[in-house]
């Protein structure tokens with residue numbers, strides 16, 4: 001089978017298409033013929049080892065110190081079950097599924113195995129494989145973190161990094177829960193985030209959300225460039241901070257900070273569950289959650305997809321077709337938000353066209369920079 005393989009840590013050119021043995025499903029596993037995946041922020045972090053402070057050692061234990069231990073990236077996949085291992089009861093050959101592989105990776109290949117008891121669920125029937133792929137990584141993360149906040153109707157929610165894979169899903173989930181959502185993103189993404197439910201938009205390049213005098217029941221941080229000391233006053237008493245991006249110290253002190261401030265802090269990793277993914281799929285199938293796609297590339301162009309993701313400026317998701325290019329046309333029934341969809345002409349007027357691939361952020365990593373740095377270096 002063909003797979004996108006990386007043999008060294010580094011830039012996008014480390015990723016090459018290679019022939020690899022087709023895996024066989026072990027007991028309790030599904031063998032999935034992969035149709036579409038995303039290249040995500042997690043692939044960028046794994047490939048470059050640019051991880052939040054203090055996480056390099058734990059990351060290296062999993063991914064390798066000198067050379068990659070897991071040669072195929074890809075945290076998510078959508079495809080068709082080809083065969084099942086002994087003891088599998090929930091799925092059968094022919095089922096269309098979507099899965100979050102998490103730190104096991106391995107999605108960027110023509111075939112992958114998925115544990116039946118992992119984060120795997122039926123693909124929404126109304127979506128193409130590409131559209132469904134754009135739901136998995138951001139959708140399950142947003143659902144898992146939002147689940148920690150016990151959102152109630154009328155809650156005021158701030159989402160920092162609202163235009164990324166996680167942010168675009170989180171905004172929709174918070175809006176569905178009846179929350180009043182404020183999105184922090186760049187001005188060029190304001191229309192997109194409004195179309196996903198944001199009632200107020202703060203352009204981080206021109207306005208400091210910690211200085212506008214507003215407080216929120218829930219703050220979800222998908223960027224990680226503002227220290228807790230500046231975030232904490234923005235959270236209402238008894239409110240929650242969902243730090244999707246957190247360094248080791250933030251993860252280790254989440255409990256003590258919760259006790260000290262009375263504000264519930266969730267920092268770093270939360271488990272990815274089949275129940276969360278099934279919820280995402282159900283919302284999509286009933287038209288309440290929309291996949292957001294920046295662009296779609298094919299497997300031979302996957303290094304280009306990595307290059308684009310590395311810039312940290314993608315809108316929603318960058319999808320890679322592994323097989324079945326004929327399904328790239330948007331489904332007729334899905335309420336797809338499509339920022340830039342090569343086979344569709346022209347995209348809806350309310351949707352943003354992102355910057356071309358030739359204009360990435362200067363150092364290729366905006367994730368650790370401050371808003372003011374980004375504003376002055378763009």
Ligand SMILES: NC(=O)c1ccc[n+]([C@@H]2O[C@H](COP(=O)([O-])OP(=O)(O)OC[C@H]3O[C@@H](n4cnc5c(N)ncnc54)[C@H](OP(=O)(O)O)[C@@H]3O)[C@@H](O)[C@H]2O)c1
Nearest residue numbers: 041141161163164165166167186204222244268312313314
């Ligand atoms: N803890 C976990 O389990 C978990 C799971 C998934 C992801 N993550 C982490 O969560 C983060 C977000 O993931 P993602 O997939 O959503 O990333 P992403 O899609 O790559 O995020 C890109 C978006 O971030 C925006 N952005 C960049 N700097 C910003 C700033 N200072 N303020 C506001 N928006 C900014 C960009 O918008 P502009 O171009 O307009 O700046 C772009 O649309 C990543 O660091 C990822 O590693 C953690």
